Amino acid sequence: MLREQKPMAEPVEPSSAVWPAVEISPRAAKKIASGVLWVYSNEVESRDEQPATAYLCRFTRNGRAVAAGYFNKHSLIAGRVLTFGDAPDLDRLVTRRLREAFARRATGVAGDAARLVFSEADLLPGLVLDFYPPDAVLQSGTAGMDLLLPVLEGCVPHLIEEVFGHKLQGLVVRCDAGVRRLEVVDMFSRVCFGDRERLALATVAEHGVRVVADLVGGQKTGFFLDQRDNRLFLGSRVRQMPGARVLDLFCYSGGWGLRALREGAGHVTFVDQNREALHLLEKGLAANAVPPEAAEPVRADVFEFLARDQALYDVVVADPPAFVKSRKNLAQAIKAYQKLNRLAWRRVRPGGLLITCSCSHHLAEGDFLNLLAAAVAREEGLAQIVHRGGQAADHPVLLSMPETAYLKCVGLLKMKPE
Numbered sequence: 001m002l003r004e005q006k007p008m009a010e011p012v013e014p015s016s017a018v019w020p021a022v023e024i025s026p027r028a029a030k031k032i033a034s035g036v037l038w039v040y041s042n043e044v045e046s047r048d049e050q051p052a053t054a055y056l057c058r059f060t061r062n063g064r065a066v067a068a069g070y071f072n073k074h075s076l077i078a079g080r081v082l083t084f085g086d087a088p089d090l091d092r093l094v095t096r097r098l099r100e101a102f103a104r105r106a107t108g109v110a111g112d113a114a115r116l117v118f119s120e121a122d123l124l125p126g127l128v129l130d131f132y133p134p135d136a137v138l139q140s141g142t143a144g145m146d147l148l149l150p151v152l153e154g155c156v157p158h159l160i161e162e163v164f165g166h167k168l169q170g171l172v173v174r175c176d177a178g179v180r181r182l183e184v185v186d187m188f189s190r191v192c193f194g195d196r197e198r199l200a201l202a203t204v205a206e207h208g209v210r211v212v213a214d215l216v217g218g219q220k221t222g223f224f225l226d227q228r229d230n231r232l233f234l235g236s237r238v239r240q241m242p243g244a245r246v247l248d249l250f251c252y253s254g255g256w257g258l259r260a261l262r263e264g265a266g267h268v269t270f271v272d273q274n275r276e277a278l279h280l281l282e283k284g285l286a287a288n289a290v291p292p293e294a295a296e297p298v299r300a301d302v303f304e305f306l307a308r309d310q311a312l313y314d315v316v317v318a319d320p321p322a323f324v325k326s327r328k329n330l331a332q333a334i335k336a337y338q339k340l341n342r343l344a345w346r347r348v349r350p351g352g353l354l355i356t357c358s359c360s361h362h363l364a365e366g367d368f369l370n371l372l373a374a375a376v377a378r379e380e381g382l383a384q385i386v387h388r389g390g391q392a393a394d395h396p397v398l399l400s401m402p403e404t405a406y407l408k409c410v411g412l413l414k415m416k417p418e
């Protein structure tokens with residue numbers, strides 16, 4: 001249940017001397033040495049018992065500090081590493097991590113929205129920081145990262161001002177991602193400062209397109225920043241097809257379709273089952289001065305829509321939610337992806353394009369391509385791969401943690417059979 005919460009009153013104890021020990025297995029210590037930031041519950045040999053669900057800790061092997069981070073006794077991923085070696089001065093560590101993450105993005109941020117911190121890949125496990133000038137959203141996905149929120153709320157505004165020259169007008173803390181259920185921790189969303197109404201209908205800029213986002217209660221942190229580069233690919237193709245007819249499936253606030261309209265598409269059909277999504281889309285269409293005859297928002301289940309729709313499109317985009325929630329349902333999810341892509345492929349005219357995505361990190365790119373091949377093989381036409389994309393560069397991947405790579409986007413050209 002989503003609810004409002006007051007800021008946490010207790011600051012985090014910054015002194016390393018008191019961080020309790022979690023003794024880990026030799027295998028876990030080896031993994032940490034190779035850059036894996038997770039300790040599974042079955043890799044813990046003993047620990048100093050603590051009353052709190054989550055607490056800052058030192059990971060030790062034979063009593064010697066291997067790393068420091070946080071521990072959650074309810075989570076399967078029980079420990080996450082914030083730094084290697086002994087426990088740090090927390091304020092200094094957080095500030096340094098943020099500065100380094102911001103510096104890696106400093107050249108790419110020019111008034112557009114950007115992800116400034118991407119969790120494990122920026123060595124701040126469980127934390128996402130998205131910048132929607134003039135506002136920002138801090139999202140904590142773990143009980144352990146919640147402990148750092150007071151420090152983060154204190155330093156993020158002035159660091160953003162220092163590095164990017166923007167004085168934040170709003171800051172939202174989001175602790176409402178579904179993944180938190182695995183942590184057995186409260187769900188809440190809180191406006192730290194700024195006007196709530198404005199934050200719930202913020203305008204997000206992406207290469208000249210304006211998307212309206214609810215930063216307080218919308219999906220993710222309000223917008224799907226990870227598709228930025230893939231949307232540019234769509235734009236480049238649409239520019240070559242003036243007046244194109246586009247179908248944007250699972251459209252949410254319309255990031256793909258609005259990009260297509262900006263690049264000269266003649267008409268976009270937007271489909272999503274979520275009422276709030278279509279509300280944001282309507283606002284986005286107005287913000288981009290899209291004439292009513294150029295856009296048709298449809299509130300429907302995509303599978304039902306595709307079962308009845310008879311139209312052919314120049315471009316179909318399918319950007320569904322993650323069908324693979326865990327390895328256990330991989331086989332079932334592959335079937336759902338195949339069904340979706342078969343139905344979507346039928347709606348692409350010969351010579352047209354299907355842009356299809358998966359944001360399930362359990363599904364490797366090779367397996368996604370295999371299932372697409374199997375789907376197309378059962379339908380008409382041949383598919384040429386014209387695009388293979390992933391998450392935008394401000395969602396970096398940590399090589400030692402393949403889990404940080406999750407997004408696949410494939411562009412398939414429907415080759416004319418004759």
Ligand SMILES: C[S@@+](CC[C@H](N)C(=O)[O-])C[C@H]1O[C@@H](n2cnc3c(N)ncnc32)[C@H](O)[C@@H]1O
Pocket residue numbers: 219223224227249250251252253254255256271272273274277300301302303319320321322
């Ligand atoms: C990954 S998000 C899409 C992001 C969007 N394409 C964008 O670029 O902002 C998935 C969306 O699919 C919608 N959705 C999930 N299942 C659906 C279904 N069966 N039919 C229609 N919409 C669905 C959700 O409401 C959500 O807005």
